[in-house]
Every structure is written in C-alpha cells, then in structure tokens.
Amino acid sequence: MLLDGLRVLDLSRVLAGPLCAMMLGDLGADVLKVERPSDGDETRGWGPPFDERGESAYYLSINRNKLGVTADLAVAADRERIAALLAQSDVVIENFRAGTLERWGLGARAMLDAHPALVWCTISGFGPDSRRPGYDFVVQAERGWMAITGEPEGAPMKVGVAVVDVLCAKDAAIGILAALVGRARGAQHAEVRHVRASLAASAAAGLVNVAQNALVGGHDARRWGNAHANLVPYQLFHAADRPIVVAVGNDGQWRACATVLGLPALAADPRLATNAGRLAHRDEVVAALSAVLLTRPAAAWIDALDTAGVPAGVVKTVLETLAEVDASPLTGVAPSTPGSVRRPPPRLGEHDAAVGALGWDAFRAV
Numbered sequence: 001m002l003l004d005g006l007r008v009l010d011l012s013r014v015l016a017g018p019l020c021a022m023m024l025g026d027l028g029a030d031v032l033k034v035e036r037p038s039d040g041d042e043t044r045g046w047g048p049p050f051d052e053r054g055e056s057a058y059y060l061s062i063n064r065n066k067l068g069v070t071a072d073l074a075v076a077a078d079r080e081r082i083a084a085l086l087a088q089s090d091v092v093i094e095n096f097r098a099g100t101l102e103r104w105g106l107g108a109r110a111m112l113d114a115h116p117a118l119v120w121c122t123i124s125g126f127g128p129d130s131r132r133p134g135y136d137f138v139v140q141a142e143r144g145w146m147a148i149t150g151e152p153e154g155a156p157m158k159v160g161v162a163v164v165d166v167l168c169a170k171d172a173a174i175g176i177l178a179a180l181v182g183r184a185r186g187a188q189h190a191e192v193r194h195v196r197a198s199l200a201a202s203a204a205a206g207l208v209n210v211a212q213n214a215l216v217g218g219h220d221a222r223r224w225g226n227a228h229a230n231l232v233p234y235q236l237f238h239a240a241d242r243p244i245v246v247a248v249g250n251d252g253q254w255r256a257c258a259t260v261l262g263l264p265a266l267a268a269d270p271r272l273a274t275n276a277g278r279l280a281h282r283d284e285v286v287a288a289l290s291a292v293l294l295t296r297p298a299a300a301w302i303d304a305l306d307t308a309g310v311p312a313g314v315v316k317t318v319l320e321t322l323a324e325v326d327a328s329p330l331t332g333v334a335p336s337t338p339g340s341v342r343r344p345p346p347r348l349g350e351h352d353a354a355v356g357a358l359g360w361d362a363f364r365a366v
Contacts, residue, residue, distance in 0.1 A: 001028025001340065006180075007360055009086055010034065010066065011094040013041040015136065015162055016199065017123045018062045019169035021093050024176065025065030026339030029091075030363040032355065033063060033346060034082060037070040040348040051329060053347070060345050064331045067362060068346025069355045073104050081356075082106070087115060088360055091176055095123040097131050112190035119179040121172050121195040134199045136162035143203035144221070148210055151225040164203045171205075172197035232278040233257070233289055236315065239298035243315040246289065246305065254278065256308040261292045 006029040010021035018033070018041065025031040035041050041063075047056035071078040083106065086092060092111070094101065101107045108120045125134010140146050140158045150157030175195035182192055204211070210221050213229060221229070226236035226245070233254075234247050248254045251274055258267035266288060271277050278285050293301060298314050305312040326334035331341045354362040 002338070003027040003029040006030065006091065007089045008032070008091040008093065009082075009089040011082075011092060011096070012123060013095065014043055015062060015165040016168040016172065016197075017093050017095045018043075019166065020121070020123070020172040020176070020197075021066065022062050022064055023169065023173045023335070023337065023339070024091070025343075026335040026341070027337060028339070029065075030360065031066040032085065032360070033066040033068045034071050035068065035348060037072055037349065040070070044348065055345065055347070057329075060330060061332045063345035064341055065343050066346055067343070067351040067355060067366060068349065069352050070349040073101075073106070079104055079106065085355075085359065086111060086118075089115075089118060090180070091119045091121065093121045093123065093172070093176075097133075098124070098128060099131075108194055109190060112193055116188050117183060119176055119183060119193045119195065121176050121197065123168060123172055124196070124198045126200045127198045128196050136165045136199065139164045139199040139203050143200055144207055144210070145203060148221045148223055150223050152223050154223070154225075156223070164199050164206070167206045168197050168199045168202040171202045227282075227286075230279070231275060232282045232285055235286070237290055237293045239293050239296060239301055241297045244293070244298045244301060245313050245315065246293075247311040247313075249311065251275065253310050257289075257305065257310045260304050260308040260310065261289060263288055263292065 003024060006024070008021055008024050008029045008031045010018065010031055010033045012018055012021065013035070021031050021033070033041075039045065041059060043059040043062070044056055046058040049057045051057070051060065071082050073079055073082065086106070092108075094108075102110075108122060112118055112120055122128060124130065125139065126132045137158055140149075140163075141156075143164070145164070146156035146158055149159055172195065175197055179187075179193055179195050187193070209230070214221050228234035231247075231249065234249070236243055236245050238244075246257065248257050254272070254275075255267045258264070258272075266272055266285070271281060272285065302312055302314060322333070328341070330344050334341060351362060351366060354366050358365055
C-alpha cells in the first residue's frame, strides 16, 4: 500500500477530520482514532439507522481502517498517554476549537517544535483564528452554495450530501500528502508541516466556475434548478417512465443529440449551431427536447444517446447506485482512490487494551 506504515493520530470528530483520516487509512496508513470515553465521536449517535450492534450508519461511513481508543484529555494520565503516541506519530489530525489543545499542553506549534518530523493538520469551520463552530449546513449557507442550489423561484437549498465537509476532507488529505512530500525533501520549518484546512475556505474554492462567472460577468449567480447557467441543453428531462439528464457539452454533441431525437431542423438551425446561440434560445430548445423525450422510456433514450456519443443518464436512486458498486453495510462504499478496506470501524474503546500494551505496534497484532 502507498502509505504502509505511516502513523496517523486521529484526534478529530464528526465528518471532515474522520473522513480525511479514513482516506489516509484506505491508502495504507495506520490510523488510531481517539475518542472521549463517555460517548465518543458524536456521529455515533447520529441515527437512525443503526446497525444490529447499535452503531450509526453515519459513524460507519467515515471510520473504517482505524483502531479505536478512548482518552479524556482533561485527565493528566490520558494526556500523557496520548502525548506518548503523538511522539511516535507521522501525522496528527484534529479539529478542536482554537486554544483548546494549547490549554492542555498539546498545541500544534509546541508539538511541531518538539517533534521535527511531525505533520499536523488542523481542520476548522471558519479558519484558525475563528472560534465559530463549523457545520456543513452553516457553511453552505454562508459561502454561496445554498444561494445557487434549488429551483429558480424556490427557496435556497442545501446539497443533499454534506459536500463542504467532503471537500474539506479531501483538501486536508491533499495538504497532508504535500507536507509529507516536503518532509521527505527535508522541509523542517513548523509552518511548512502545519496544514490548515477549513470548511469555509474549501466551500469558497469549490464554487469554481460559478465564482468565475460572477467575477468575469459582474453579476451575482442565481439558482438554475436542474439546468446549467452556461450550457444548453444541459438539464433534467422527463422520459415516458422516469427522469433522465441530457448534458450537451459541445456543438458536435448538440448536432448528434438533435439528430438522434428526430429533430433535424434544430440540428441544422444556424441560430443553434453554437452554445451561445442555444443559450439565447434556451426556452425553444428545452421545449422541443421535452416534448420528444416524453414519448419513449428512459432506457430507450439512453441507448440511443449513448450510441450517438451524447452524455446522458437515468436519475437513479441511492439503492440503485449502491447495487452497481462495491459497498458494505459495515464499511461503506469502497475507496475511490487506489486503496483497500482492511478493518471495520472500531467500536468505542475497542482497542484500549491492545494499544495500551503495545502502542503503535498494536496495528501489527490486531
């Protein structure tokens, strides 16, 4: 495995931090999750659904490939135990509020100075200087995501997945891997080894082309529902039996799309030859496609559009999707990167005894 033997101390909780740590674990790292003894990571209670052992689906989705121990950092003996594990770690991931770890003598700067090979990742809601709690929903609201999601005349709407947390987790993982490369090349300065990621920064950067449209055009972005601000036709349509999406990305695809749908006049119309023209005549194009697509089942249209090289797809449910991929009720959806699933998510304090006796060597014994 790519990160075999890398030691990651996961002091984080909820979503972005645990997901970041799990991704490193999927790539082969030894990840040790530390939780509060009383109730652990709060996502353990984020249900139903719960499995037959009482573990929440939410917790299970972001904590595989880890060993789990408990520690109360307000207790001196537990702090000493965690400090000893930290001293032998390659990476620490944490999302405590600013100043919390410093009060316990485990602050990032002190630990980075004490351990010159350590990489430290701090994940926050609104940046390292803010004490605001950062939940995905709040950040989607404050970083423009809800303003552009939903029907044009409807209320602002959040994305169905906690996408900001997921983006932040991936940003944090990329930052950690970059810092590890820097370490391998001799970088030792504490600031270089301190990776800072925040939900707010990841959400702002994640606006990508929507942000650039506003910057270049000088107009605020708005909601388009299942249509696209820059491309036509690129939206949801209804076939005879279920919804589909058609996503025309270039002029050649447009000609193929209009032809396969039996609309040769549209394919030959010079007003619609370019995307700019189709944008100008959005209503006409959408009305013509909507009427035709209603006449046949989704599967027939998808076959025809696929054959013609036009991007299109059926709107599938989550269960339909999961039936097509490698997924488990215990360990979740298989890694999207070149990783593997080696361990189920740990029960609360499951490896206290093993790690207490063996330290990091518990990964070789459990």
